[in-house]
Amino acid sequence: MPVPEHLEFFIDPNRCIGCQACVQACAECDTHRGYSMIQLDYIARSESPQTVPIVCMHCESPTCAEVCPADAVKRTEDGVVQSARKPRCIACNNCVLACPFGVPKMETPMELMMKCDMCYDRTSVGKKPMCASVCPSQALFYGARDQIERQRPRSRPIHRFLFGRQIIVTKVHLMVPFESPVAPMDVIAAFRETVIGHVFGPNFSAETMVGGGK
Template sequence: METTAYKTDMEFFVDMQRCIGCRACEMACAECETNGHESMIHVNYVERSTTIQTTVQVCMHCDDPVCAKVCPADAISKDDFGVVHSANTSRCIGCSNCVMACPFGVPKKQEQYDLMMKCNMCYDRTSAGKKPMCATVCPSQALYYGTREEIARMRPNSTPVNTFIFGQLTVTTKVNIMMPKGSTHLKVH
């Protein structure tokens, strides 16, 4: 983490509406060296009985990460680039506080390891100036990693949004989701 070629002009843009549920990202995610070859990305049907809609979820890397705050073992940290890292393996006590408190449902409890693991935006790749695995394979560009100029050119009718409202709580994140042009936030509840 000391020497890095992390590109600060590159950002993550997610458009769940474009997810076709192909799970290519899941396969690619398992190639990430920092996960110990476990897939961390989530692809799931939204309401299997009534719609074919699928959704894809990477860690949103919150500005004020709830997961880190509710961790009783100080195992989760956010670095200078705003990347919220997976649990420190020596500290994590497998309590699942982060799993249950994350407003986006991101951290995964790996029961067999008694350890929480989560997306760290492929830190082995992004810290070397490369794109996260999932974004390199997504065929419908539901997951896109690049500059703001690139996404503005590709999606002229959308606006990247990183503010989410959950009832009383407003959460801002490092990762953006693509919303209709002019949107400022996404109200979940």
């Protein structure tokens, strides 16, 4: 049974309070076998407590599946990109490195790539994903579009992202401030900014570490 079309997933990082409830709930989903598929990212930990929950965006043209040499990553008819199929996955980590959002996780003990599958056992029968059902501030929202537009008039959903020269269209939406001009949002723009605090990025090198640099 496919995921109902009128129910959509919205991520609203503005509302994230970093409580880790989604991370814990995710591990309890039956399709995740006790592994949590969500990671809670700190934007700039020394500057701000702001966190962002990272769930799979379920791209229209999934980069993880494009790079898979074993043809193991598949998308179901409702647009949900599933974890790698166990008989095919060769644990090569290509998808882990290629995903613009850093979603796939390599579960080395099982030699299997696992990723957020929007709790397929729940959403395919009309329930909310685990993370959206526990999120106290509804930074992870799963429901009808008119409902979120009514409840959050100061935000608008976007689903187009820029990754290098690739435009990524996703099934999951990201809520951005209503007036903000971003469209599409550049996923790796942060890489080109000056590093703040102790965040590791391309600007980070052994020299800055030894010299106690910038």
